[in-house]
Amino acid sequence: MRLRSxxxxxxxxxxxxxxxxxxxxxxxxxxxxxKRSDCQPGTxxxxxxxxFPYLVALQEGESSYVRSVTxxxxxxxxxxxxxxxxxxxxxxxxxxxxDLGGGSGIIVELAEGELFRxxxxxxxxxxxxxxxxxxxxxxxxCNAEDAEKSGHLVEEILDFTVSDRTxxxxxxxxxxxxxxxxxxxxxxxxxxxxxxxxxxxxxVMRGVGRLRDHQFTPxxxxxxHGPGDNVFAYFIAPFGAVVEFSTAVEIVPDDYQAxxxxxxxxxxxxxxxxxxxxxxxxxxxxxxxxxxxxRTWQPE
Ligand SMILES: [Fe+2]
Numbered sequence: 001m002r003l004r005s006x007x008x009x010x011x012x013x014x015x016x017x018x019x020x021x022x023x024x025x026x027x028x029x030x031x032x033x034x035k036r037s038d039c040q041p042g043t044x045x046x047x048x049x050x051x052f053p054y055l056v057a058l059q060e061g062e063s064s065y066v067r068s069v070t071x072x073x074x075x076x077x078x079x080x081x082x083x084x085x086x087x088x089x090x091x092x093x094x095x096x097x098x099d100l101g102g103g104s105g106i107i108v109e110l111a112e113g114e115l116f117r118x119x120x121x122x123x124x125x126x127x128x129x130x131x132x133x134x135x136x137x138x139x140x141x142c143n144a145e146d147a148e149k150s151g152h153l154v155e156e157i158l159d160f161t162v163s164d165r166t167x168x169x170x171x172x173x174x175x176x177x178x179x180x181x182x183x184x185x186x187x188x189x190x191x192x193x194x195x196x197x198x199x200x201x202x203x204v205m206r207g208v209g210r211l212r213d214h215q216f217t218p219x220x221x222x223x224x225h226g227p228g229d230n231v232f233a234y235f236i237a238p239f240g241a242v243v244e245f246s247t248a249v250e251i252v253p254d255d256y257q258a259x260x261x262x263x264x265x266x267x268x269x270x271x272x273x274x275x276x277x278x279x280x281x282x283x284x285x286x287x288x289x290x291x292x293x294x295r296t297w298q299p300e
Contacts, residue, residue: 001073001174003137004052006194009061016058016239017044023214025132029054030100038102045100049133051124053101064240065294066191068117069140075120078105084157091299111153112189113293114142131203134196138246139179141193143186143288150183164227164259171227178228178250191291193242200247201231207245208233220279223272226264236283240290
């Protein structure tokens with residue numbers, strides 16, 4: 001199972017696409033002007049250097065919300081998720097995605113309204129040789145009313161595994177990468193942030209420099225996290241969401257022992273391994289509430 005993409009709806013999708021392509025640095029894979037039958041109308045598809053046809057879909061709409069977070073997996077995994085989610089009474093709908101890359105699968109509405117889509121048979125594309133492009137998404141983190149419950153639910157239904165628990169988050173993996181998602185103990189459900197995987201630490205640092213060239217300073221970072229051990233730099237995008245440059249997330253073995261909050265403590269005045277950067281707590285908090293999940297389809 002691999003995290004592929006996030007699908008957002010928002011006003012001024014063209015401006016958001018311009019930011020991601022020309023400042024964040026990514027590639028426009030399809031735009032509304034292409035009028036493609038395999039794409040949502042009014043949608044900009046943004047890709048990175050890797051094999052996925054796109055990483056972020058930005059669809060023009062009246063308000064900002066998350067349409068779905070998409071994983072690619074086997075048909076066997078889809079069948080298993082479908083069965084377990086139905087048995088748990090969750091909404092599951094068969095889906096033939098009208099999004100770049102196609103494929104088929106299901107969309108599952110988790111307990112707090114998170115819309116996770118699982119597809120198989122979607123197309124892959126040739127890689128691009130550009131060390132400054134994000135390679136792929138490495139994680140999409142959700143805010144949760146009850147992060148503990150969400151962690152248990154995805155273990156039960158999606159066959160994900162909790163990697164670590166901290167005072168703030170429950171980190172969850174769907175393959176050997178330490179986390180592809182996490183549930184933040186926020187007290188409400190929303191998109192917390194989208195993390196783009198960069199090729200290496202230099203690519204993260206050059207990314208920070210590129211954003212600074214355009215008068216965007218990090219909301220937090222550069223730094224290195226505890227759980228996952230990844231290097232990070234967070235920015236608040238002009239379209240409202242929190243986006244992250246990330247690299248070198250820990251690869252964990254199957255028998256990785258999940259840490260508890262008491263295993264992940266910091267010395268006083270320290271919230272990452274390096275301690276070199278300030279964090280804009282209030283700005284991030286506001287942006288992390290901007291995009292809620294919204295179901296626009298009727299469950300089967
Ligand atoms: Fe992150």
